[in-house]
Amino acid sequence: MLYALLCYHQEDIVCAWSKEEDAAVMAKLAAVQERLVTAGKLGPVARLLPTTAATTLRKDQDPPLVLDGPFAETKEQLLGFYILDCKDLDEALDIARELGRANPGGSYEIRPVGLFQDGGARG
């Protein structure tokens, strides 16, 4: 079963990290991710740029409206995601806890994936 692990955190806090703090968190996460790769449990991983770089297309009207900024003004923002291959929710939660120890603060939303296509684009 594939799960998406959606990472929410206050981006003004994450942006307030120093370069060293940011690098330390990324290094700790990389260690966890390496174990997940070895176990064949890790799919695509993305860290998103700040929501200030976001654009929103409101398609509930015709023609759709292009707006600057994220879809919703929230206290915590979607800052990235993981795709995990787990046998059940408990395992997904265990991995989430492990990632959470490497990067405390904020929340992970664990969402089962209904359809997954690795489109192949590599950026």
Next chain:
Amino acid sequence: MEETRWIGATLAAARPPALAALLRYFRDLDLAEEAFQEACLRALRTWPQSGPPRDAAGWLIFVGRNVALDAVRRRAKQTGLPPEEALSDREDAEAAMAERMDTSHYRDDVLRLLFICCHPELPATQQIALALRIVSGLSVRQIARAFLVSEAAMEQRITRAKARIAGADVPFEAPGAVERAQRLGAVAAMIYLVFNEGYSAAGDTSAAREPLCEEAIRLVRLLLRLFPAEPEIMGLAALMLLQHARAAARFDAGGAVILLDRQDRTLWNRPMIVEGLALLDKAIRHRRPGPYQVQAAIAALHARAERPEETDWAEIDLLYGTLEIMQPSPVVTLNRAVAVSKLRGPEAALAMVEPLGAALAGYFHFHGLRGALLMQLGQTREARESFMTAIGLATTAAEAAHIRMHLDALQ
């Protein structure tokens, strides 16, 4: 340890909105700062047990306001002044506060907090120091280190700047659209000053001053979150990100300047470039060009070129032409001449540079570029004269060393 780091980051992030709201409430910067400080101390005591609140800024505003009101009351009791009715009843005050804490106020609050640092009577260096102290919350020692002055001197500079703005009239009503746009423009210029203070540092001091660039980027992101649809703010953010992305490649190990076409482009910070390009892309969609967007577009053309030969100098020439119309200045023309030299050769560039002599007689880069163009044209004697003048005007050892390198090549 882990916990204090987390709380520190939370307090730093909450500082601008919390302090800005307390300033609106008390209408006194010192009192607002004291209240915020006290609220932070309480946060450090209680958050480790209770965990950080969901709305850290709201918590700090609420606690800060109560603490400060208690202090005012205590003082009032000691001196027997003023009557109790003069201070609003606590319940009422709390209700009013809850209303005031509405995040829709944050935008103008934070803008006001930034705006008071750009008072036109304050010299640029004081504006920068004040913004770093008040808005960013850097310690006087950190700011002094970045400015390469003693802590005492910086303390004095900040105190003087604060005294100056204390007498200034800052309107506390929500600004109208025109006034808001004016404030936004002034604040953007101030943030760019903070950035340039760090960016223009020489190699030997660049490490100490790099935090200024990072702080400026943090401030512009803050501004952009509050005003997400302002193309010039996107342009400014893009400009600073694209310039700062080159930080690791701009100086050699000895602190000497490495010019753009000699930089190791693999050292450029890719995520920063991607973010800068994304912001510029968003800005251009608005079709409301401005000087920051044009400068960012020039920086983007450099960032997009994987090798210096791939630089689109024709487009850069056009963009500088646009900038000359928007913001006529001999320095812009001087920069355009660099693009012209790549496109049409040193002679055409020199013809553009010579008329600037009177306006830029005291400008290091004018004599440096003029010397380089003359050198390319084989006019060794004139080139040497220009380089000698440039050395006399160099403000940093790195600048002088760079020119000396040219002089050595002329021998």
